[in-house]
Amino acid sequence: MLNWRRRRGSFSSWLLTLMLFALREIQTAYHKHEIKHTAVGTSQTLFDLIIASFIDDIPWASYHKSKHPMVVKAAWIAEVVGTNFLEDMRHFTLNHEGVYEFTIQYLTINDTETERNHTFQSYFSCELDGDILLSTFIKYGFDGEDLIQIEGLEAKWMVLNPRAHSLKFILESTIWTEVRKRENKRFCVGAMQKILQKSSMKENLPPEVYVSRRDFPNGTISLSCTATGFYPQSILMHWKRGIDAAIWGEESSSGTLPNSDDTFYLRISLKIPPGDTGTGYACVVDHSQLETPAVYPVPEKPSKWNLWAVALSVLLSAILMISCFVAFTKWKKRKARTTSETQLEGPFPSVTSPVICLQ
Template sequence: MMSWRKERGLFSSWLLIVVLFALREIQTAHHKHEAKHTAVGTSRTLLDLISVGLIDDIQWASYYKSNHQITVKAAWIAEAVGTNLIEEMRRLMQNHEGDFQFVLHYLTRNDTKTERNHTLQIHCNCELDGDIQLGSLVKYGLDGEDLIQIDMLEGQWVVLNPSAHIFKSILESAFWTEVRKRYNQRYCVGAMQKILQNSSMKENLPPEVYVSRRDFPNGTISFSCTATGFYPPSILLHWKKGTDGAIWGKESSSGTLPNSDDTFYLRISLEILPGDTGTGYACVVDHSQLETPAEYPVPEKPPQWNLWPVALSIVLAAILVISCFVVFTKWKRRKSGLEGYVEYEEVYILSGEHTGSGVRGSASKSHL
């Protein structure tokens, strides 16, 4: 009976662990892939084209018209996507430069100033929850104004600006509808799945955490907690005070941002009001590379030195140094004067012997 209960307890613990990991995977299974294209030109000429690919707001690739190349941010991402697909996407972008020029010309055809520069923006995205596609959006904009968009789940183009009514008929054509669906599946959903499935190729790193404190003259206190050098980017930072979960103050966050080495950093700040001594606070960090959430206490307020004893000590030390210098100077002068007097007496005596003057008696006395 005891053995059965023990085995049942081990099975329950194992099942609980499995469920917790499953819940964690579900919570982190939602991902979003975006492609942001920005074209600048006139109704006759395409001057520049820049395209950026982002997954969960983190840039992974970019394309520039100036060199007709796709730059992948990290080697492991390039390996995950594959050289063939990257080259296919590069040729596609280069071939579509003419299409960007056509759209610019079509949307600005009524502009009498043909040499005026315009900015065309095309935003495409797709969202996945595991292997289930939640949505997909394509939106066109011109000179900062939204023109027209479509949500693929709804399947209907929505005109956001009256000037795009004529353009809608082109986008609804069978040809561009097929192109849009094929591109979404292969380059938006497909590329994102390749990257996510091979994200383990990137070395996972725990965060380095730094906590600081700053006291202001008006009595307010500001805390800062910085986590950097971690991967994957999912992380949780929050403030804690003792065993009480309530934190009163002004909180701010930088958001998770990339470092130059493909790791990430996040900084949160807390400003507490005057009257709070700022003791007992800690920054709590939760990351997949930490076995348990780690607490980093905020430094205590540095002790305030009483300046009067310090100033008095400095003054006394200065007086002592000056006194020693004066005594040494006087001693030096006295010693120099005594040596000069002895030397003068010796010269006087010797001079009396050579001249035979009235000092001879003194000299003879000294001789006796």
């Protein structure tokens, strides 16, 4: 029975490793394009429209109605998508200004406060695995509340707020369905394919990993594993203990967050209850830029002897430095006194100075 359990544990570890390799291959071809619109206005007029487009969480284009027209992040992106595409995007944006102005007026038709500001938001996304379209998603929101959403080209709209029932009838019309599919193909999927065929949005970088341990007086141990500076965003991190030992404790994660340089950051933690020595733990990190999943052992708790040795070393170093400083100060004072006496005596030897006679 014991041998069978060992074989089962080995098989589970082998299967997990195989799945990680397969997932890493998928991640290298996986890409996501997100387009976020925020319109601000009253029932009478549209004040502003802000659009931001991201590929794999990296911004590549933006639009601000009150400040500037469509702006592309890099010259090579503008060259790749082409002048005609950018002109189509400009018309697409201008059309949405009219659409959003009408939508805000439509949703506030029964409001008595005509000068009140309202915010209408839309979120578009499409995901690709190579040339295969994995999914499309659209969601609309109004004044901070979700209204209606749809996932997939052939799916039905899902109402999330009672005031969106009338919108559902419009969005499911033949005209709007064809417009939605055409815009998704050209501006979401098409733009992403054009850009990624030319170059990645950013140089792929492996993660820098730091593992730490903190022991508390009550016997609790906190382990931390931080991966930072990696790109693309997809990463897998988990704790392991020994070959196939169970892990007990409270796990938490920061979630994958962006750094200021467009790379990403992720931190996972494990709080081990009293009674566990915390030995044998390691952080396993898998990323597309790593040839194999990397294992980072958790530092062991230093023994009391090591702590005393460190303290003694610090003490001895401090004593040595103080002794050197005192000796140097005395030598400097003695030298200064000797120099002063020599200057007072002048060029002739004093009476007490020894005289050397040469025969």
